[in-house]
Amino acid sequence: MRITAILASHNRREKTLTCLQSYFDQVVNSPVVLDAVLVDAGSSDGTAREVETRFVGVRIVREGASLFWSAAMARAESEALALDPDALVWLNDDVVLEPGALARLMRIAGDPRTTARIVVGRIHDPDSDEPTYGGVRRIGWHPLRFALVPPADEPVEAETFNGNLALVTRAAADAVGTFDGGFAHATADFDYGLRARALGIPILVAPGRAGVCRRNSDIGTWRDPALGARARWRSLLGPKGLPPRSMARYLRRHGGRAWPLFWITLYLKFALSLAGVSLVRRLRR
Numbered sequence: 001m002r003i004t005a006i007l008a009s010h011n012r013r014e015k016t017l018t019c020l021q022s023y024f025d026q027v028v029n030s031p032v033v034l035d036a037v038l039v040d041a042g043s044s045d046g047t048a049r050e051v052e053t054r055f056v057g058v059r060i061v062r063e064g065a066s067l068f069w070s071a072a073m074a075r076a077e078s079e080a081l082a083l084d085p086d087a088l089v090w091l092n093d094d095v096v097l098e099p100g101a102l103a104r105l106m107r108i109a110g111d112p113r114t115t116a117r118i119v120v121g122r123i124h125d126p127d128s129d130e131p132t133y134g135g136v137r138r139i140g141w142h143p144l145r146f147a148l149v150p151p152a153d154e155p156v157e158a159e160t161f162n163g164n165l166a167l168v169t170r171a172a173a174d175a176v177g178t179f180d181g182g183f184a185h186a187t188a189d190f191d192y193g194l195r196a197r198a199l200g201i202p203i204l205v206a207p208g209r210a211g212v213c214r215r216n217s218d219i220g221t222w223r224d225p226a227l228g229a230r231a232r233w234r235s236l237l238g239p240k241g242l243p244p245r246s247m248a249r250y251l252r253r254h255g256g257r258a259w260p261l262f263w264i265t266l267y268l269k270f271a272l273s274l275a276g277v278s279l280v281r282r283l284r285r
Contacts, residue, residue: 001112003028003102003167004085005036007093008072010065013047015094020055022097022211023089028106037080038093039072041065059083068239070188073163074181081173087112088173090189092164094213095123101210105167108155108206112169118196118203120158121165121210122151132215133162135205136190143255143262146190155204160193165210172201184239184246194254222270229274236270 005023009016016038024034035057040048042065051058061079063072073090080088087109089102105119106112122134135158136146149158166189168176176196180188193203218224222236235241247266251259 001029001032001087002083002085003032003034003087003089003106004080004083005034005089005091006073006076006080007036007038007091008041008067008069008076009038009043009047009051009093010041011043011045011047012093013043013045013050016047017050017054019091019093019095019097020051020058022095023091023102024055024057025099026097026102027100028103032106034102035059035083035085036091037061037076037083039063039067039076039079041067041072068185070179070183070185071181073188074179077173077179086170088168088170090163090166090168092213095164095211096126096213097121097165097211098209101165101206101208102167104206104208105210108204109167109169112171114171115169116171116175116199116201117169118161118172118193118201119155119167120161120203120205121167122205122208123162123164123211123213124209125214126212127214129209132213133164134158135161135203143251143259144266149205151207152205153207155206158193158203158205159197160190161203161205163189163192164213172196175199175201180249182246182249184243186240187246187250191250191253232274233271236267242266 037059039061041063048060108119109117120135123132125132131148135149137159139145139147149156180191222232222241248263251263255262
């Protein structure tokens with residue numbers, strides 16, 4: 001059995017190396033072969049060279065720095081499927097896997113060639129131990145509001161998932177189709193999970209802590225209240241924010257007939273909130 005991890009990297013050499021080491025250190029049954037495909041998006045810190053030196057089981061695809069997560073993962077998936085794996089492991093390069101995590105996901109997955117299933121690993125903060133990423137469920141009726149599935153002692157179903165750690169059986173990958181690299185950066189993981197669910201493919205969150213990774217910081221992003229209104233607006237529209245084309249792409253698929261209303265409201269509410277903050281700051285001067 002071949003299990004192939006797919007990863008994307010950009011100037012996080014030490015984190016990428018630690019992540020890959022935790023992956024190849026996983027103890028699985030002897031007939032299982034672990035390998036990986038890493039798409040390096042123009043790293044200038046020697047990531048690709050160092051990975052090439054230390055891990056013979058990693059196929060490296062070098063791309064330009066303009067390639068963001070979604071497109072990089074789509075390229076990694078394409079390269080990985082050419083190796084004819086029995087399952088794919090989506091893995092963010094800042095995740096450090098717990099011992100036994102992969103074996104647990106594989107047990108829940110069943111026969112990866114005949115069972116269409118996605119098994120998600122729950123990721124925790126290394127300091128607080130609070131869950132940071134994993135399977136999610138929708139909150140209410142809004143197509144953009146989700147919350148993490150709470151920890152449980154048994155596998156629990158989710159509606160979709162964060163792509164930090166997930167095992168996708170070959171049967172599921174063949175049924176769902178390719179990872180959509182048309183998104184600017186994020187959102188492609190939620191899109192993939194929702195497409196899988198629409199086909200009746202279960203998404204199961206494995207019990208226990210599968211790995212550690214801190215939640216992405218809001219500092220310097222559109223969520224950062226310390227930034228000025230123009231900087232926050234530019235960040236919102238940028239590839240790592242909520243770029244309009246990507247959000248329209250997502251909402252057309254998963255927002256129902258009212259998707260244009262969800263789309264325009266998203267930017268209108270944020271613009272109004274920025275205007276309110278700017279007014280308050282001026283009144284305080």
